[in-house]
Amino acid sequence: xxxxxxxxxxxxxxxxxxxxxxxxxxxxxxxxxxxxxxxxxxxxxxxxxxxxxxxxxxxxxxxxxxxxxxxxxxxxxxxxxxxxxxxxxxxxxxxxxxxxxxxxxxxxxxxxxxxxxxxxxxxxxxxxxxxx
Amino acid sequence: xxxxxxxxxxxxxxxxxxxxxxxxxxxxxxxxxxxxxxxxxxxxxxxxxxxxxxxxxxxxxxxxxxxxxxxxxxxxxxxxxxxxxxxxxxxxxxxxxxxxxxxxxxxxxxxxxxxxxxxxxxxxxxxxxxxx
Numbered sequence: 103x104x105x106x107x108x109x110x111x112x113x114x115x116x117x118x119x120x121x122x123x124x125x126x127x128x129x130x131x132x133x134x135x136x137x138x139x140x141x142x143x144x145x146x147x148x149x150x151x152x153x154x155x156x157x158x159x160x161x162x163x164x165x166x167x168x169x170x171x172x173x174x175x176x177x178x179x180x181x182x183x184x185x186x187x188x189x190x191x192x193x194x195x196x197x198x199x200x201x202x203x204x205x206x207x208x209x210x211x212x213x214x215x216x217x218x219x220x221x222x223x224x225x226x227x228x229x230x231x232x233x234x
Numbered sequence: 235x236x237x238x239x240x241x242x243x244x245x246x247x248x249x250x251x252x253x254x255x256x257x258x259x260x261x262x263x264x265x266x267x268x269x270x271x272x273x274x275x276x277x278x279x280x281x282x283x284x285x286x287x288x289x290x291x292x293x294x295x296x297x298x299x300x301x302x303x304x305x306x307x308x309x310x311x312x313x314x315x316x317x318x319x320x321x322x323x324x325x326x327x328x329x330x331x332x333x334x335x336x337x338x339x340x341x342x343x344x345x346x347x348x349x350x351x352x353x354x355x356x357x358x359x360x361x362x363x364x365x366x
Contacts, residue, residue, distance in 0.1 A: 159261025
């Protein structure tokens with residue numbers, strides 16, 4: 103396998119209100135915490151937040167495009183939502199290989215995302231099969 | 235708490251190619267398995283598939299809109315991608331409460347999704363805090 107433990111990749115994105123509206127439409131998750139400014143003011147978050155699952159799409163993006171890249175098959179993803187991600191806030195997602203199975207082309211990665219203050223917003227693990 | 239173990243809710247959706255294109259744009263996951271018909275023909279799947287994370291958005295939708303509904307805070311989500319979901323295929327996502335903490339307003343749910351042949355495509359668990 104062309105990968106080794108410790109290999110890492112990252113991707114950054116600022117999710118806009120338009121991104122959040124699009125995701126609400128395609129996922130059917132129309133929670134007002136994501137969309138309604140007045141509603142959000144009266145919640146613990148105070149402002150509209152990005153769907154956690156949408157932010158987690160960045161892990162899928164890294165896995166698909168960079169590490170291990172095209173030809174990989176997503177087997178599992180564990181997500182712990184630690185802090186909210188607000189609209190127009192830069193998020194950086196990172197993956198790092200922490201285990202490579204000897205018997206099968208299966209790798210385990212940590213998946214972490216940080217806000218612009220470098221605070222951990224999502225942490226978890228992914229397991230991916232590498233076909234190519 | 236107004237919920238009890240065994241409470242269940244579901245939601246169904248058919249993801250179109252347009253949905254998949256939109257999610258590729260907002261998540262940055264432009265894996266050709268989701269978008270390129272010719273590429274997909276030469277993979278183990280044979281056809282374009284929907285992003286697993288996008289399908290998982292249905293769990294977020296149920297949790298946000300139905301069970302426990304508005305005011306809930308998503309703490310964790312575990313996802314096991316068992317089978318591919320193809321474009322234009324009806325998917326039904328279900329959640330069921332399996333645990334309610336006595337000390338805190340925190341509930342654990344199973345999260346499962348099925349294709350139109352009633353085959354399990356995603357299984358996992360969510361943990362949600364209920365504020366209202």
